Amino acid sequence: MTHPTPASEFGTLLGEAPVMAILRGYGTERTLELSRVAWSVGITCIEVPLQSQRDAETLAAVAEAAAAEGCVVGAGTILDVNAVSFARSLGAAFTVSPGFDPEVARASLDAGMPHLPGVATATEVHHARRFGLGWLKAFPASDLGAAWITALRAPFPDVRFVATGGISATNAQDFLYAGASAVAVGSALSDTAQLNLLGVLSRRKSGV
Template structure:
């Protein structure tokens, strides 16, 4: 049931993920190509509207041509899992933990990255065999949360999401975060080049 090997492959060497929310297909596609050109290969497109699904489909197709998988974000329901799978999403991301959504994704052959913010939620996700989890909202949790979680859950890899940008992302990576995701900050055109510079 676990999909950890897949996430190890999807995020291998990729410490930063770009989230393109509500930008429309044309802008999402342009920004995804810019991110890829800069070396930021991990990309997520949240699907909160029909237009978002169109954007996801366009970015998935472009990613496939580059050999890069694209994730579907803000997946809240089983129906959205099916939509994400139908357009070829490589993985799904949720803001919280819902066992039914996780099971539907795994049944569809799509790795699930549910959101957690407490040890109880981490344990519930671990009970389903997951060791890659999204921590949200990251800046509300703070870097010390990630350091603390390493004690009881050394096997868990966290993707930090929420409030991160080029100015604070290094702090979270230093705290043990495996992947740091940047979303709303990408409204600033300077963010992608600055993030790429952090990749060294």
């Protein structure tokens, strides 16, 4: 059984910014600080990886703050069905996984949360697409290279890729030019020089 996830769902979450922030392991106070930085430059979609009780507290706090800003936060590194329901209880609006697991994807979609699984091969893209997922995470993007996006967009023109892993302000544009619909960044948010460039990217319409 497939669960169609229209491309517009993640397009709506991203808004007009083809940039998503991943805030891993910073703790609640610093994550809230970086979230506000992201929101201030137009990045409206944030992922908080959920791997510990500390992360759970952070996710809940950021989800509450995001709601007040009209933004969204999702839970990353979701590896099993139990984590899906836990993420939902903390206020997550979507889930992200490092790989494609149909059971996790189904649980997330059934809970009303768009799901973004990681893919690194044509086979994984094919299976995720057949399942009904329109947005996929190209991971690890820096190892795959921007040319991977171009190559996979040829046989799968309807799939939208979020380039994730090793993305910074210096290579983000390469992946967007190659055909990625968005890029996901982490530590670049704490670098003023990179943040300024990401701000420019985030104000560019994604075209999704």
